[in-house]
Amino acid sequence: MALERLRDAAEIVSTVWQRALLDAVVSPRRFRQAAPDFWRASAMLFHPEISSLPLSQVPASEDHIQMLSSGWPLGGMPPQDLYALLRVVKWIKPRKIFEIGTFKGITTTHLALNSEAEVYTLDVPREMAANLSGYSPGDLELLQPREAIGETYRPFNKNGQIQQLFGDSRLFDYQPYLGFMDLVLVDGCHIYDGVLSDSQKAFDLLGKRGAVMWHDFANLRAVTRAVRTLGRKWPIYHIEGTFLALHVRGVMPGDEQRRNLHTPSEIPVGMSSGDDR
Numbered sequence: 157m158a159l160e161r162l163r164d165a166a167e168i169v170s171t172v173w174q175r176a177l178l179d180a181v182v183s184p185r186r187f188r189q190a191a192p193d194f195w196r197a198s199a200m201l202f203h204p205e206i207s208s209l210p211l212s213q214v215p216a217s218e219d220h221i222q223m224l225s226s227g228w229p230l231g232g233m234p235p236q237d238l239y240a241l242l243r244v245v246k247w248i249k250p251r252k253i254f255e256i257g258t259f260k261g262i263t264t265t266h267l268a269l270n271s272e273a274e275v276y277t278l279d280v281p282r283e284m285a286a287n288l289s290g291y292s293p294g295d296l297e298l299l300q301p302r303e304a305i306g307e308t309y310r311p312f313n314k315n316g317q318i319q320q321l322f323g324d325s326r327l328f329d330y331q332p333y334l335g336f337m338d339l340v341l342v343d344g345c346h347i348y349d350g351v352l353s354d355s356q357k358a359f360d361l362l363g364k365r366g367a368v369m370w371h372d373f374a375n376l377r378a379v380t381r382a383v384r385t386l387g388r389k390w391p392i393y394h395i396e397g398t399f400l401a402l403h404v405r406g407v408m409p410g411d412e413q414r415r416n417l418h419t420p421s422e423i424p425v426g427m428s429s430g431d432d433r
């Protein structure tokens with residue numbers, strides 16, 4: 157089965173790259189435009205350190221998933237990624253979520269709407285940002301003034317479920333939150349060292365049970381490289397067809413279906429309903 161998938165992937169990638177090489181010879185300009193997409197197609201399929209996980213293997217919940225956004229907003233997630241993230245949320249039923257990278261707060265809104273969790277979300281306002289070496293022009297544009305950060309979730313946050321935090325994720329004092337989170341979403345800084353640093357914080361933020369998710373795996377090179385580096389040490393899955401990577405720690409309460417999740421030993425079998433943090 158794994159061999160078959162590998163063969164299929166190799167066939168697709170070699171077809172895509174044959175076409176790309178032809179373009180590189182006959183139309184270098186077209187090649188330059190298409191190259192990032194070719195890279196993404198390859199990165200989606202080949203990531204030896206990271207296991208692939210079909211979304212159907214994330215146990216489904218009977219709870220309805222609420223989605224407000226339909227398109228792929230600038231700086232946000234495409235709908236299929238948001239849906240996959242929310243499926244994980246419905247599965248693990250987090251009580252506390254930490255998001256690194258709020259931007260306008262579209263994903264934050266969805267995390268709050270689809271859980272009963274306290275949602276902490278961290279972003280650096282443009283006027284506070286320093287040490288931006290390595291940031292691409294696109295990433296610099298994503299930096300928002302303080303009042304624009306999280307503007308989407310505000311109308312949905314009458315009950316104070318979402319708490320906005322400000323600061324550079326690489327320097328932020330996470331002390332009050334360490335070990336208390338059930339889900340951490342890494343979706344902020346897009347430079348390699350920044351992703352590694354945010355990821356380390358994400359692992360520290362998790363309690364005994366929970367999940368870390370990364371957005372922009374197989375979409376942005378630095379994020380992909382960082383997650384692949386982490387994949388040498390931690391069991392990490394790529395959720396097929398998305399730009400999401402997932403690491404699961406410990407036993408989630410109330411979910412025996414997770415037996416279906418294949419591979420690493422870190423993914424537990426069995427159930428636990430107690431909170432032993």
Ligand SMILES: C[S@@+](CC[C@H](N)C(=O)[O-])C[C@H]1O[C@@H](n2cnc3c(N)ncnc32)[C@H](O)[C@@H]1O
Binds near residue numbers: 262278
């Ligand atoms: C891709 S956007 C986040 C998108 C959001 N999670 C969503 O799905 O709608 C990245 C965000 O990370 C923030 N960011 C970039 N570098 C950061 C840093 N060093 N510390 C904190 N936030 C950072 C940017 O300001 C931007 O708002």
